Amino acid sequence: MINNTRTSHEIHATPPGDLAIWFFIxxxxxxxxxxFVAYAFARANNVELFNESQQHLNRTSGAINxxxxxxxxxxxxxxxxxxxxxxSNSCARWIAAAIGLGFVFLAIKIAEFNATFATGISLSTNTxxxxxxxxxxxxxxxxxxxxxxLAAIMVKALRGGYSAENHIGVETGASxxxxxxxxxxxxxxxxxxxx
Amino acid sequence: MDTPHKPHFIxxxxxxxxxxxxxxxxxxxxxxxxxxxxxxxxxVLGTAVIKVEMVANYFMGLRxxxxxxxxxxxxxxxxxxxxxxxxxxxxxx
Amino acid sequence: MQYQSQAVAKPYFIAAIGLFVxxxxxxxxxxYQYVVGxxxxxxxxxxxxxxxxxxxxxxxxxxxFMGATHYLIPEEAETELFSPKLGLITFWVxxxxxxxxxxxxxxxxxxxxxxxxxxxxLPTMGREFLEQPLITKVGIVIVVLTFLFNISMTVLKGRKxxxxxxxxxGLWGLAIFFLFSFYNPSNLVLDKYFWWWTVHLWVEGVWxxxxxxxxxxxxxxxxxxxxxxxxxxxxxxxxxxxITGIIGTGHHYFWIGTPEYWQWFGSVFSALEPIPFFMMTVxxxxxxxxxxxxxxxxAATLWALGTGVMAFLGAGVWGFLHTLAPVNFFTHxxxxxxxHGHMAFYGAYVMVNLAMISYAMPMLRGRTANSGAAQTLEMxxxxxxxxxxxxxxxxxxxxxILQVWLQRMGDxxxxxxxxxxxxxxxxxxxxxxxxxxxxxxxxxIWSFFCKKGEAQTAA
Numbered sequence: 001m002i003n004n005t006r007t008s009h010e011i012h013a014t015p016p017g018d019l020a021i022w023f024f025i026x027x028x029x030x031x032x033x034x035x036f037v038a039y040a041f042a043r044a045n046n047v048e049l050f051n052e053s054q055q056h057l058n059r060t061s062g063a064i065n066x067x068x069x070x071x072x073x074x075x076x077x078x079x080x081x082x083x084x085x086x087x088s089n090s091c092a093r094w095i096a097a098a099i100g101l102g103f104v105f106l107a108i109k110i111a112e113f114n115a116t117f118a119t120g121i122s123l124s125t126n127t128x129x130x131x132x133x134x135x136x137x138x139x140x141x142x143x144x145x146x147x148x149x150l151a152a153i154m155v156k157a158l159r160g161g162y163s164a165e166n167h168i169g170v171e172t173g174a175s176x177x178x179x180x181x182x183x184x185x186x187x188x189x190x191x192x193x194x195x
Numbered sequence: 196m197d198t199p200h201k202p203h204f205i206x207x208x209x210x211x212x213x214x215x216x217x218x219x220x221x222x223x224x225x226x227x228x229x230x231x232x233x234x235x236x237x238x239v240l241g242t243a244v245i246k247v248e249m250v251a252n253y254f255m256g257l258r259x260x261x262x263x264x265x266x267x268x269x270x271x272x273x274x275x276x277x278x279x280x281x282x283x284x285x286x287x288x
Numbered sequence: 289m290q291y292q293s294q295a296v297a298k299p300y301f302i303a304a305i306g307l308f309v310x311x312x313x314x315x316x317x318x319x320y321q322y323v324v325g326x327x328x329x330x331x332x333x334x335x336x337x338x339x340x341x342x343x344x345x346x347x348x349x350x351x352x353f354m355g356a357t358h359y360l361i362p363e364e365a366e367t368e369l370f371s372p373k374l375g376l377i378t379f380w381v382x383x384x385x386x387x388x389x390x391x392x393x394x395x396x397x398x399x400x401x402x403x404x405x406x407x408x409x410l411p412t413m414g415r416e417f418l419e420q421p422l423i424t425k426v427g428i429v430i431v432v433l434t435f436l437f438n439i440s441m442t443v444l445k446g447r448k449x450x451x452x453x454x455x456x457x458g459l460w461g462l463a464i465f466f467l468f469s470f471y472n473p474s475n476l477v478l479d480k481y482f483w484w485w486t487v488h489l490w491v492e493g494v495w496x497x498x499x500x501x502x503x504x505x506x507x508x509x510x511x512x513x514x515x516x517x518x519x520x521x522x523x524x525x526x527x528x529x530x531i532t533g534i535i536g537t538g539h540h541y542f543w544i545g546t547p548e549y550w551q552w553f554g555s556v557f558s559a560l561e562p563i564p565f566f567m568m569t570v571x572x573x574x575x576x577x578x579x580x581x582x583x584x585x586x587a588a589t590l591w592a593l594g595t596g597v598m599a600f601l602g603a604g605v606w607g608f609l610h611t612l613a614p615v616n617f618f619t620h621x622x623x624x625x626x627x628h629g630h631m632a633f634y635g636a637y638v639m640v641n642l643a644m645i646s647y648a649m650p651m652l653r654g655r656t657a658n659s660g661a662a663q664t665l666e667m668x669x670x671x672x673x674x675x676x677x678x679x680x681x682x683x684x685x686x687x688x689i690l691q692v693w694l695q696r697m698g699d700x701x702x703x704x705x706x707x708x709x710x711x712x713x714x715x716x717x718x719x720x721x722x723x724x725x726x727x728x729x730x731x732x733i734w735s736f737f738c739k740k741g742e743a744q745t746a747a
Contacts, residue, residue, distance in 0.1 A: 010259065011259060011260065011261060012259055012260045012261070013260070013261060014260065014261075014264070015255065015256065015257055015260045015264045016255070016256045016260075018520070020520050020521065020523075020524045022264070023524055023567065024524055024527065024528070026267055026271075027528055027560070027563050029268070029271050030271070030560065030563070031531075031532075031556070031557075031560050033271055033274070033275040034556050034559060034560070035556055036275055036279060037275060037278045037279060037282070038552065038555075038556060040278065040279040040282035040283060041278075041282045042552075043282065043283075043286075044282045044283070044285045044286050047286045051231075059223065059226050059227070060223075063219060063220075063222070063223035063226075066219045066222075066223075067216060067219055067220075070212065070215045070216060070219065070250075071212070071216075073250065073254055074208065074209070074212040074254070076254075077204070077205070077208045077212075077253075077254055078205070080202075081201070081202040081204065081205050084202050085200075085201065085202065123547065123549045124547045124548065124549065130548075130549045130552065131552075134549065134552070134553065171256075174254075174255075175255055175256075178250055178251075178254045178255045179255075181250060181254070182247055182250045182251060182255075185215075185243055185246045185247055185250065186243050186247060186275070186276075188219075188222070188243075189222050189226075189239045189240065189242070189243045190240075190243070190279065192226065193222055193223075193225065193226040193239050194236050194239050194240060194283070195231050195236075
């Protein structure tokens with residue numbers, strides 16, 4: 001169990017988790033990055049429309065969802081810490097908590113979508129809503145995908161599939177989940193706040 | 196099996212989590228005031244940039260990896276936030 | 289060859305190459321018609337030559353995919369085919385139906401063919417790439433379902449690997465999306481909308497799964513790299529392909545009457561479509577560099593690497609060139625599209641089929657690899673075909689850019705035919721290069737009959 005003390009300041013050759021997930025993460029960052037930049041430039045051509053439409057968004061639910069995702073992300077840090085100590089059950093509990101907050105995020109988001117759609121707004125309403133809806137829906141699907149990955153890891157952890165020496169799966173899932181959080185951290189101020 | 200030490204990264208990550216929560220509330224508060232303008236925009240975007248780096252370096256553990264992996268995220272972040280800034284400044288005359 | 293029933297693949301491969309020759313000949317005919325408009329008129333009008341050129345391409349690629357499947361599934365599943373006889377029956381039915389269709393195109397006017405084959409019962413004809421008469425389409429469905437039944441049963445009774453799983457998903461997707469060729473709404477927007485569900489979701493969706501599986505199989509065989517490593521990359525590539533490819537359908541919805549948001553969706557997602565192709569290239573070179581054995585079939589390795597590079601260039605880079613809505617506003621329907629089409633089809637699907645045939649055909653004829661002399665000839669054919677397709681693409685790109693400039697920009701844009709006259713030189717160059725391509729293809733075929741040198745038989 002030299003893992004935790006001696007290596008604490010060691011520089012690893014590759015990021016935590018399977019390298020394949022990192023290629024996926026970088027590709028996802030690129031996809032969202034293109035969308036974020038497209039949003040900014042579309043806004044530059046339509047400042048008044050964007051500023052006006054943005055007023056109607058529910059900033060409170062966006063902010064709460066940010067807090068929810070950050071905390072959920074932190075729980076995954078704890079899950080990785082737990083499995084590094086060989087505590088499978090504790091790891092599974094932290095993952096369960098992270099997934100639970102994922103559900104909270106989805107619930108808040110669904111309520112927000114419901115309210116938006118109830119006013120008759122759709123992808124074709126205007127460019128702002130097109131971006132707001134597609135960015136958040138695209139992110140929404142990533143949250144679901146992340147939760148599926150975490151659930152699979154939780155089940156494996158419960159069955160004792162990971163150990164202090166072998167826990168690359170937990171790190172892989174955690175890395176993806178942090179990315180979902182990271183993207184929302186930009187998305188929230190960009191679409192809900194900055195004007 | 197000897198009991199492993201608690202991983203050293205828990206405490207810094209907890210602090211980071213607290214900082215992220217506070218920064219999120221700041222962003223939200225700025226949004227509520229309804230302020231606008233270049234300075235406000237730069238503050239909010241800058242906050243987001245700092246938060247992303249916190250998540251990438253601490254939560255994702257990139258600060259303990261080779262610079263290549265950190266640099267990819269940092270480069271992406273600078274590029275995206277830079278272009279967003281340019282797009283916003285274009286409209287301020 | 290490890291399993292007797294893999295021999296079913298052989299007639300498929302032979303037919304594929306035979307039809308490939310036909311495709312190139314019709315390509316040369318219509319390439320000549322570009323510069324001498326009434327060449328072979330009225331026997332083979334331009335529209336018929338074009339239809340035969342594109343239909344033969346699709347059919348021979350399908351023959352290649354089916355041959356590859358019959359070859360690789362027994363090895364992956366570690367069992368004989370569920371029914372080799374069924375495999376041969378589907379081959380003959382498909383070949384005869386395909387041949388009759390081509391004969392129909394050439395012998396009678398298209399409208400007469402439509403009347404003869406019951407198009408008034410369920411109108412499905414007259415749409416680009418889906419010109420096949422109703423009975424041919426029904427025949428294709430029956431052939432593909434029989435084939436899928438045979439293959440699925442084989443996989444079910446044997447070992448299930450990631451490669452066969454990805455291949456099966458790709459093939460089932462191919463079958464399912466073909467069903468949209470029967471749906472022909474009278475609303476022109478909807479017609480086009482769902483037409484792409486077959487056309488786009490084939491070549492930028494499910495076919496890429498087939499491509500990925502075939503490439504992974506060949507790479508495992510020629511490099512001996514661990515299956516786990518290759519499978520992991522296969523999954524990442526496939527995931528990226530599907531995410532970008534499916535929503536990327538939007539790049540066909542810019543100007544056909546669909547909602548405006550497609551301009552954003554289509555631009556952003558299809559701009560990312562090069563990524564999986566790039567990953568495929570990196571993956572192929574990586575695996576070959578990490579090879580654990582020196583496979584005697586160097587030619588197959590070359591084709592596999594070529595697939596990665598050329599698919600990235602043709603599908604990725606040349607696709608990206610005109611995929612952003614503001615660019616596509618000027619370029620859609622010009623020779624830029626033709627340039628992209630040629631290099632993408634060659635780089636992705638032609639080359640992966642040739643790689644598979646290059647790897648499997650010697651095995652099917654009882655040797656590990658062809659003789660050194662034969663392989664040298666085959667590598668020459670690789671370079672001749674690849675370099676000529678690069679030049680064809682460059683000439684068509686130049687033609688396309690000039691066409692856009694003359695016909696769609698400036699204060700006094702030219703008419704279509706006037707612009708065509710101005711770009712004639714590029715059509716001549718393209719036609720000449722086409723003959724070099726044909727020469728390369730002949731050398732490819734010749735390499736299989738080359739008697740010089742010792743064939744390698746050691747397993």
